[in-house]
Amino acid sequence: GENVEQHPSTLSVQEGDSAVIKCTYSDSASNYFPWYKQELGKGPQLIIDIRSNVGEKKDQRIAVTLNKTAKHFSLHITETQPEDSAVYFCAAVLTGGGNKLTFGTGTQLKVEL
Amino acid sequence: DSGVTQTPKHLITATGQRVTLRCSPRSGDLSVYWYQQSLDQGLQFLIQYYNGEERAKGNILERFSAQQFPDLHSELNLSSLELGDSALYFCASSVGGQNYGYTFGSGTRLTVV
Numbered sequence: 740g741e742n743v744e745q746h747p748s749t750l751s752v753q754e755g756d757s758a759v760i761k762c763t764y765s766d767s768a769s770n771y772f773p774w775y776k777q778e779l780g781k782g783p784q785l786i787i788d789i790r791s792n793v794g795e796k797k798d799q800r801i802a803v804t805l806n807k808t809a810k811h812f813s814l815h816i817t818e819t820q821p822e823d824s825a826v827y828f829c830a831a832v833l834t835g836g837g838n839k840l841t842f843g844t845g846t847q848l849k850v851e852l
Numbered sequence: 853d854s855g856v857t858q859t860p861k862h863l864i865t866a867t868g869q870r871v872t873l874r875c876s877p878r879s880g881d882l883s884v885y886w887y888q889q890s891l892d893q894g895l896q897f898l899i900q901y902y903n904g905e906e907r908a909k910g911n912i913l914e915r916f917s918a919q920q921f922p923d924l925h926s927e928l929n930l931s932s933l934e935l936g937d938s939a940l941y942f943c944a945s946s947v948g949g950q951n952y953g954y955t956f957g958s959g960t961r962l963t964v965v
Contacts, residue, residue: 771952782854782942782956783895828895834952839908840885842895 741766743831745843752819753851760846762829763811769831772812773840774803777826786827787814819850855879856957858943864963870931873960875943877924883907883946884926885954886918890939901926933964 742765752758764772770791775783789796789803789812796803800819805812812831816823829843855878865871877884886898897910901920912918915933920926930937940961944954 773953775956780958782856782944782958783954784854784956785953788953839897839900839910840954841897844894 741769741831741833741841743829743841743843745829745846747846748844749847749849751849751851754819754821756819758816758819758823758848758850760814760827760829760848761811762813762831762843763809764831764841765810766831766833767807767810768833771832771834772803772805773830774801774814775828775830775842777828777845779825783828816848819848821850821852824848824850854955854957856881856943856945856955858941858957858960860960861958862961862963864965865933867933867935867964869933869964870929871933871962873928873930873941873943873962875926875928875945875957877926877943877945878955881945881947881955882924884920884924885944885946886912886926886928887942887944888939889942889959895942898928930962935964938962938964 745762773788776786777783800817802815826845830840832840857876859874882903885900888896898912899918900908904920915931918928940959942959944956
């Protein structure tokens with residue numbers, strides 16, 4: 740089955756700096772890679788996703804890049820703000836019936852003033 | 853509000869007991885997924901239902917069972933509870949069975965004492 744590794748487990752940045760979280764996956768057939776943000780006391784919220792036929796996707800201050808050859812994908816947050824502080828999860832799946840979304844272990848991002 | 857409703861929000865029960873967690877998916881979503889989140893295990897996939905039928909199974913214990921009803925709400929039954937079952941249990945839903953764009957509920961925090 741799929742295995743997703745995520746690094747770092749904790750990340751502390753100064754407000755306004757950029758943050759990068761990296762994930763690697765094991766199943767080369769995986770074709771969908773979402774990122775979730777989980778704030779304290781809440782469920783994970785989808786913030787951006789990318790499919791295997793795309794190398795990069797951007798949404799305002801958030802971007803995701805995918806390197807299929809190396810089987811890794813990254814989340815980039817620019818101009819970080821205190822409200823970006825949360826736990827971020829990457830995930831990977833081969834879409835289709837019977838396949839589960841496999842999550843990374845999470846990154847605790849802290850944006851300091 | 854994500855549109856996925858989970859009840860109850862908190863549950864405290866004793867070892868050996870049985871509990872039922874309930875999930876109402878977002879309007880129009882046919883798939884329901886159950887995940888367990890504990891401090892040291894991250895988000896662990898338990899089971900998926902699509903339009904009333906079991907679609908995928910993860911590392912769900914035999915003491916746990918689930919079902920999806922004709923109105924598409926789902927219930928996760930946990931029996932013979934152990935201290936180690938204490939965790940956050942999340943339900944997520946998606947339109948189809950293809951694993952795109954999960955929407956998570958806010959979770960049920962189960963504490964077994």
